[in-house]
């Protein structure tokens with residue numbers, strides 16, 4: 001019910017003034033000017049996370065345009081995407097180390113890994129793995145995939161393998177063991193931090209099977225294509241490693257990897273905001289943070 005106030009003007013219970021026609025026209029023009037100003041500001045100053053992620057999306061889309069299982073992007077395309085990732089900072093993607101997902105909230109259980117899911121289509125996907133200190137992503141594979149990994153902050157131990165094509169022991173050249181494990185050759189066994197360049201693994205080389213141990217809270221952005229696809233027989237498998245012994249003794253360059261049922265669980269978080277500036281050919285959409293987000 002409107003409430004009568006002085007000067008013949010009427011206010012409704014929400015405090016809005018019912019203005020005479022000329023005042024109404026003036027107010028409406030003012031409102032329109034404000035709207036225009038707002039729209040101009042929105043197009044002129046795209047928030048940093050949107051601009052950076054838009055570039056990442058556009059470049060990934062080009063690099064993985066022909067993505068199929070076993071596809072390897074041309075070297076020029078790999079260099080372009082790796083170069084873009086090399087320059088990416090945490091604030092570009094709206095994260096910072098003070099976020100809850102980088103803290104060990106449950107002191108009794110294992111450190112929980114969180115995956116911030118940004119984009120997914122049949123050709124490629126990207127997201128950020130958030131690891132509190134001591135969190136582990138166990139040894140797993142990337143069947144038929146090319147994966148770009150960039151550490152945004154923190155440090156981690158990375159160990160990676162590729163399937164061996166030949167055994168180092170001329171007396172025993174078996175690539176498969178009686179227990180079903182396969183021979184794998186060590187690719188990388190080192191500590192990486194944000195100063196490291198983008199690590200790229202391929203379907204057949206570059207360390208297609210890998211595991212991470214967070215030495216400090218850390219964030220890793222992954223762009224991978226084509227994504228895992230269980231229906232296509234390309235699910236993520238986990239492995240247990242056992243030392244390789246040749247007839248002349250141990251050889252640290254090789255290990256036996258046996259597929260296991262893993263109990264590893266990750267908390268997946270779909271990024272909350274759809275951004276209009278992203279254009280997709282398909283029905284998928286990119287999720288972006290508008291600013292630093294808090295994820296528990």
Ligand SMILES: [Fe+2]
Pocket residue numbers: 140142210
């Ligand atoms: Fe991985």
